[in-house]
Amino acid sequence: MAVNTGLAQLSEGLWAAATGMYMLAVVCYTGEYAFGRKGKVASTSPVGRPAMASVSTSVGAGPTTSPTAGGGWSVGAGRIETSRPSGDRWGVLALVLTILGGLIHLSCLVIRGVAVDRVPWGNMYEFTLVVGLIAVVSWLALLIKLPSLRYLGLFVMLPVLLVMFLAGTLYTKATKLVPALQSYWLAIHVSSVATAEGILMVSAAMTILFLIRSRYERVVALSAVSELSAGDGASGAGGSVAVQPDLGRIARLGARLPGSDSLDKAAYRTVAFAFPIYTAGVIFGAIWAEAAWGRYWGWDPKETWAFIAWVIYAMYLHARATAGWKGSRAGYINLLGFAALTFNFFVVNIVISGLHSYAGLN
Amino acid sequence: MASPRRIIRRGWRQLTSMRTALVLLFLLALAAVPGSLLPQRPLNPPKVQSYLDSHGSWGNFLDKIGAFDVFGSIWFVAVYLLLWLSLIGCLIPRITVYAKALRAKPIAAPRHLSRLSENAAFVTRLDPERAAAAVRSTLRPRWRNALRVEEQATGPNRLAISAEKGYSREAGNLVFHVSLLVALVLIAAGRLLSYQGSVIVQQGPGFCNTAPVYDSLHLGRAVSTEKLAKFCIDDLNSFVATYRPDGTAEQFKADVTYSQGLNGAPEHDVITVNHPLRLEGDRVYLLNHGFAPTVTVRSPDGRVTTDTETFLPQDAVYTSEGAFKFQGLGPNGTDLGIQGLFAPDPVDRGNGVIVSGSPQINNPVLAVIAFTGDTSLGDGVAQSVYSLNTSKMKQVGLQNLSLGTNGKYKNVMTLPDGTTITFDGYKQWVTLQVSHDPTQFALLIVAVLMVAGLLGSLAVRRRRLWVRLRVEDVEGSRTLVEVGGLARTDAGNFHTEFESVLAALRTALNAEPADLPVGISAGKD
Ligand code: HEM
Numbered sequence: 001m002a003v004n005t006g007l008a009q010l011s012e013g014l015w016a017a018a019t020g021m022y023m024l025a026v027v028c029y030t031g032e033y034a035f036g037r038k039g040k041v042a043s044t045s046p047v048g049r050p051a052m053a054s055v056s057t058s059v060g061a062g063p064t065t066s067p068t069a070g071g072g073w074s075v076g077a078g079r080i081e082t083s084r085p086s087g088d089r090w091g092v093l094a095l096v097l098t099i100l101g102g103l104i105h106l107s108c109l110v111i112r113g114v115a116v117d118r119v120p121w122g123n124m125y126e127f128t129l130v131v132g133l134i135a136v137v138s139w140l141a142l143l144i145k146l147p148s149l150r151y152l153g154l155f156v157m158l159p160v161l162l163v164m165f166l167a168g169t170l171y172t173k174a175t176k177l178v179p180a181l182q183s184y185w186l187a188i189h190v191s192s193v194a195t196a197e198g199i200l201m202v203s204a205a206m207t208i209l210f211l212i213r214s215r216y217e218r219v220v221a222l223s224a225v226s227e228l229s230a231g232d233g234a235s236g237a238g239g240s241v242a243v244q245p246d247l248g249r250i251a252r253l254g255a256r257l258p259g260s261d262s263l264d265k266a267a268y269r270t271v272a273f274a275f276p277i278y279t280a281g282v283i284f285g286a287i288w289a290e291a292a293w294g295r296y297w298g299w300d301p302k303e304t305w306a307f308i309a310w311v312i313y314a315m316y317l318h319a320r321a322t323a324g325w326k327g328s329r330a331g332y333i334n335l336l337g338f339a340a341l342t343f344n345f346f347v348v349n350i351v352i353s354g355l356h357s358y359a360g361l362n
Numbered sequence: 363m364a365s366p367r368r369i370i371r372r373g374w375r376q377l378t379s380m381r382t383a384l385v386l387l388f389l390l391a392l393a394a395v396p397g398s399l400l401p402q403r404p405l406n407p408p409k410v411q412s413y414l415d416s417h418g419s420w421g422n423f424l425d426k427i428g429a430f431d432v433f434g435s436i437w438f439v440a441v442y443l444l445l446w447l448s449l450i451g452c453l454i455p456r457i458t459v460y461a462k463a464l465r466a467k468p469i470a471a472p473r474h475l476s477r478l479s480e481n482a483a484f485v486t487r488l489d490p491e492r493a494a495a496a497v498r499s500t501l502r503p504r505w506r507n508a509l510r511v512e513e514q515a516t517g518p519n520r521l522a523i524s525a526e527k528g529y530s531r532e533a534g535n536l537v538f539h540v541s542l543l544v545a546l547v548l549i550a551a552g553r554l555l556s557y558q559g560s561v562i563v564q565q566g567p568g569f570c571n572t573a574p575v576y577d578s579l580h581l582g583r584a585v586s587t588e589k590l591a592k593f594c595i596d597d598l599n600s601f602v603a604t605y606r607p608d609g610t611a612e613q614f615k616a617d618v619t620y621s622q623g624l625n626g627a628p629e630h631d632v633i634t635v636n637h638p639l640r641l642e643g644d645r646v647y648l649l650n651h652g653f654a655p656t657v658t659v660r661s662p663d664g665r666v667t668t669d670t671e672t673f674l675p676q677d678a679v680y681t682s683e684g685a686f687k688f689q690g691l692g693p694n695g696t697d698l699g700i701q702g703l704f705a706p707d708p709v710d711r712g713n714g715v716i717v718s719g720s721p722q723i724n725n726p727v728l729a730v731i732a733f734t735g736d737t738s739l740g741d742g743v744a745q746s747v748y749s750l751n752t753s754k755m756k757q758v759g760l761q762n763l764s765l766g767t768n769g770k771y772k773n774v775m776t777l778p779d780g781t782t783i784t785f786d787g788y789k790q791w792v793t794l795q796v797s798h799d800p801t802q803f804a805l806l807i808v809a810v811l812m813v814a815g816l817l818g819s820l821a822v823r824r825r826r827l828w829v830r831l832r833v834e835d836v837e838g839s840r841t842l843v844e845v846g847g848l849a850r851t852d853a854g855n856f857h858t859e860f861e862s863v864l865a866a867l868r869t870a871l872n873a874e875p876a877d878l879p880v881g882i883s884a885g886k887d
Pocket of ligand 1: 311314317318321377378379380382383387445447448449450452535539542816819820
C-alpha cells in the first residue's frame, strides 16, 4: 500500500491549525496572566501566609505546622475558584483553545498514521508531535487534580508551542518504515518513551516555576523577619511585596505564582507518574534491541543517554526523600534530567551517530 | 583513637546512606557521559583508532584512563560495585524493619485526634464494643487495624482502633530495589557468560557454530571456545531484498536450513530484521547483506578459473568494493589481481566512472582494474580479502564489465598478455550474527519486577486512621466517636478519601450493622 498523499497533506494542515490554536491559547493565557491576576496578588495574600508558614517550617523544623502547610494550599485553591476576577474569562477561553488545539493535534497524528498505514511516530517530526500532544494532555490531566494551577498554562503552552515549531523544522515527508523499524516494538517502546517525555516536560515547567517561587519565598520570609523587627507588622504579606523594590524581575514573577509547596507537588507527581513509564519504555527498548541487534544493551549513545536520564530522575526521587536535598536542589536535578532527555533527542539524533537512525534526517 | 573496626563500621554507615546513594547515582550518570561522546572500542574500533591518530598525546592519555572503553573501565566498574554494596547495605535493614512492621500492630492513637489534619466526631447509640466491631468490619478489607483498650484513671475505659494502609508502598519499593540489585548481578554475569560472533555467508553452504568460522567473535571471560552451543546453519538457501516503488527498502529475508545438536534433522526458517532465528540458548540475526560478483579468468594457455568474492557495500545504495586474487595466473607465473567496484544499479557519471543509483539489481556493472605482479599473499602477512595490496603490482587494464541478459557475460576484458576476464554473475551474501547470553531471560523477569515494584512504590500512598470510642453520657446509651487521619506520604486527595471513610463509618454506626445480632437497634433519630 502506498502513502496516501491527500491524507498526508491534510495532516500537515492540521499541524498548522493546532499550532495556530495553541498560539491563540498562549495569547489568552497571557491575557489572563496580565489582567486576571492583578487582583489575585491581593486576593491571595491570605494564601501567601500559609506558604510563608511552610517556609518558616522548613527553617524552624516545627513538626506541628506541617499539616497546615498542605492544608493551607488547598484552602487557597478553593478561594481562587470562588473569586472570579475578569481575567478568568481569558483563562477559560485559553483552556477551551488548548483543548481544541489538543483535539486538532490528535487528529493530525491519527490522520498521519492512516496516511502511512503505521503508527505515527517513526521519525523525529512525528515523535516531536507526539511528545507535544502528551504534554498538552498531561497538563489538562494535572488541572483535573490541581485546578488552581490553570493560570500557569502560559508556562506550559509556551514550551508546547516551541515543540510545535521544532516539529515544523524537523518536518519529514510521510513515508513507510525501513525494515529496521518494522516491529510492534516501535508502537510499544516509542509511545511509552514519548508519553514519559511529554509528562516530564510539564514537570520541568513546574520545576522552573517552583524554583522561582521558592527563591521568592526565601526573600519574602527574610524581609518579613526584618520588617517585624522594625516594628511594622501591619502591612501583611501583600504589603511586604509592595515595599520590596530590590526583588528583581524573577522575584516579581514569583509573587504571582502559587505557593512553592503546590508547585513542588505538581513537579513531583508528574515525575512519579512518568518515571515508571519511562523505566518501562527503556526496558521495552532493551527487549526490542535484543530482537533487532542481538543484545539487550550495547551502550549505543542513545541507550547511554536514556540511562543517564533515568539515573538522574531516580536521583530526583531520592533527593526529595533526603534531608538537605529537598526543595531547590531536587528541583535542579529535575531540570538536569530534562536536559538529558532533550540532549538525547536532539544532539544524539542529529549530531552523534549510532544505531538509532530513525531520525529521518539522514 | 578510632579502632579499625569503628572506622569500618563508620565507612559502612556512610556507604549505605541515602546521601551516598545520591552521590553514587550522580557519578554513575557522569561516568556514562564520555562513553557516549568519545568513540568506544567495543562498538567501533576503527573510529577509536582514527581519534587516536588525530589527537596525539591527548588521545593516548584518554586511552590510558580507559575513556575508549568507559563501560569496561576500572572506574565505571568501581562506581557500579559501590552502588551495589550500598544497595545491599541499605536494603538489609529496611527489609528487617519492614518485616517487623508487618507483624506489629498499627501504632496507638495519639492523645488528641482533633489536632490531626483530618478529624471528625459524631455520636452513635451503639455501645463501644459493638461500635468497635462495626468500625473494624468497615475498615477491614483495606485497612489493617488493631483494637486497644485505653484504661482511664476515672470513668469507663475507652476503646481505640488504629488503622493503617499503604503497606505495599514499602513492599513495592523493596521489590524495586532488590530487583535492581539482582539486575546488576545478572548484567555482570551476562558479560562473563555471553558471546557474540558474526560471519558473512554467501548464498549456498553455511557454517557450524565453532570459533574459527567467525569473522569477529567476542567471548565473555567465562566462555571457553569448546563450549559453544552445537548447531549449524547448513545453508543460506536464498536472500531476498524487496523495495517499494520509491526505492526504499521494504523487507529483507534470509531463508536458511539449520540443524541443532550433533546430528539434528535439518529444519527451516526465514530470518528477517527484527525476527532472529531462536535456537536453544542461541539466536541468529540478520545484520547486513551485500553482493558477491563472480568473474572468470581465461588464460592464454587454456586454463579457466572462476571465483566469487564478497564485496563490501560502501554506501546506502550498495556501491560495493572488493578484490580478486589469482596466484600464478599472470604472465610468466606472476599473480593476477583485480580491484573491483560493483554497482547493482549503475549510473555512469561520465568518462566511465560508475556509481550505484539504488540498491536494487538493474543491469549491474563490475568496474575492474587489473594488476599483475606479486599479490604479496606469500609473504605470510595477513591481509584483507576485500582489498588488493598493489605495492608490488602494476596496473594492466581498466574496464567496466556488464552482465548479459541470460545470466552470462556481455563484454570481455582482454589483458596485454591475452588473458580475458568476464563478469559472469553475482551471489547475495548476508552477515549473520550469533548471540548467546544465558542471563537475559532472568533479567527480563527482574526488569518486570522492577517496574511492578516502582508502580507500588510510587502509586500507593500510606495513610493512618484512628477511631476512639468513649461512653458519652451517664446512662451509657450514647457513644462518642472521634476519628482522625494522617497522610504519611504525599497528602494528595487524602481529604476526599478521609471524607468517604468517614461517611462509611457514619453509616455503619448509625444503621444496624450486618454482623450484629438481630434485635439490637442502632437507633434512628
Ligand atoms: C544505596 C543505594 C540506595 C539507597 C540507600 C536507596 C534508598 C531509598 C529509600 C530509603 C527510598 C524511599 C524513599 C521514599 O519513600 O520516598 C528509595 C526510593 C527509591 N529509590 Fe532508592 N536507594 C538506593 C539506590 C537506588 C538506586 C540505584 C535507584 C535507581 C537507580 C533507586 C531508585 C529508587 C526509586 C525510584 C525510589 C522511589 C522514590 C519514592 O518513593 O519517592 N534507588 N530509595
